[in-house]
Amino acid sequence: MSDGRTALLRRLRIGTLVRILLVVVLAALPLYLDNSLLQTGLFSMAAVVGAIGLTILTGAAGQLSLAHAFFLAVGAYSYSYFAGLPDPSKASKAHGLGLPPVLAMVLAVAMAGVVGLLFSPIAGRLRGIYLGVASLSLVFIGSFVYENARGLTGGFNGRAATDFSLFGFQFAADHPPLSILNVPYGRFERLWYLFLFLAVLAYVFGTNVLRGRMGRAMQTMRDSEVAAATMGVDIRRTKAGVFALSSMYAGLAGVMVALAFTRVTPDYFILPLSISYLAMVVIGGLGSVGGATLGAVFVTALPTLLSRYSDSLPFVAAPASGGYDAGKISAALFGLAIVLFVLFEPGGLSALGKRLTGRVRRHTPGGVRGHKPDDRAVEPQRTLPRSGNTTRTQEDPV
Numbered sequence: 023m024s025d026g027r028t029a030l031l032r033r034l035r036i037g038t039l040v041r042i043l044l045v046v047v048l049a050a051l052p053l054y055l056d057n058s059l060l061q062t063g064l065f066s067m068a069a070v071v072g073a074i075g076l077t078i079l080t081g082a083a084g085q086l087s088l089a090h091a092f093f094l095a096v097g098a099y100s101y102s103y104f105a106g107l108p109d110p111s112k113a114s115k116a117h118g119l120g121l122p123p124v125l126a127m128v129l130a131v132a133m134a135g136v137v138g139l140l141f142s143p144i145a146g147r148l149r150g151i152y153l154g155v156a157s158l159s160l161v162f163i164g165s166f167v168y169e170n171a172r173g174l175t176g177g178f179n180g181r182a183a184t185d186f187s188l189f190g191f192q193f194a195a196d197h198p199p200l201s202i203l204n205v206p207y208g209r210f211e212r213l214w215y216l217f218l219f220l221a222v223l224a225y226v227f228g229t230n231v232l233r234g235r236m237g238r239a240m241q242t243m244r245d246s247e248v249a250a251a252t253m254g255v256d257i258r259r260t261k262a263g264v265f266a267l268s269s270m271y272a273g274l275a276g277v278m279v280a281l282a283f284t285r286v287t288p289d290y291f292i293l294p295l296s297i298s299y300l301a302m303v304v305i306g307g308l309g310s311v312g313g314a315t316l317g318a319v320f321v322t323a324l325p326t327l328l329s330r331y332s333d334s335l336p337f338v339a340a341p342a343s344g345g346y347d348a349g350k351i352s353a354a355l356f357g358l359a360i361v362l363f364v365l366f367e368p369g370g371l372s373a374l375g376k377r378l379t380g381r382v383r384r385h386t387p388g389g390v391r392g393h394k395p396d397d398r399a400v401e402p403q404r405t406l407p408r409s410g411n412t413t414r415t416q417e418d419p420v
Contacts, residue, residue, distance in 0.1 A: 075271020097276030134273025
């Protein structure tokens, strides 16, 4: 086995171990965090799932979408309808089918995918800003539906989201009672593990999609549709598939938001939510599942952390005392981060992290690429001829 392949396998093993360690740390956090930080973590994990779906669509496939908030609403309202119990008194304007929560979640994700598939013919005919404007119409159409389809959505006041349960285990109640290391596990602690499982599942599936045949087809289509068609990629089918997949991710994120909120209201699923998701994938790094995860946590958790620790931070305080609201400061920081990343690091947090870890490896004894500490480790790169006008170095993979 060549030294380059050995180094690649070593990096993959290290990356896998780091991810497993991170999951273990996240699994232990409910033992130490209070309800406020736990709730922030729940929304962050829901945002991670939605951001992965958007980075697959926008970053990997090159399809600009401003309708992510709409597909989150489809998932949230569908779950509330499928799992909601019928009201015998007819006093409530919203009704439901009373299905098991697990089945309701699966159907809600599938419903979001179907809606995305119905929109895919439009996505197949448009590109760039034109697709973004066309998808934006879904947000406005959705706002009208949320407030007027009262039997489904509950109208302006929204509707309650049915608590999640699995095989009799309640995730939003103390049945059965659960305590670990003398820490009682209530609603936030139980939902934490459900959301962590869903976020890890979304991460692993999204990573495998981008590394597989579909991911290569999407990236080729993003770079050049003509070249992709020449190589045998069905452009319309690929666009339809990726739009449906992204919508399903958004639908699952919507279900998670409904469970964390315990209520689905129309004023949440509006245009600023779609813009927030675009900020997540741009800050994290377009086309990177890990970058989408980092960007989602950054955008979702920063306002809460600024507000929580405002007493020890300059310029963050109540407006009446001469300070600035944490939400406004967060919005300004998001805008500044987007500009800085676009100008100096288009790859976002993901590329920045790879650059920093690369520097650490270069300063590690034994070299960065797994070479033995002999003369080859310090041998300068030699430029070798390549056919055409390009060249490659000796360290390039063959």
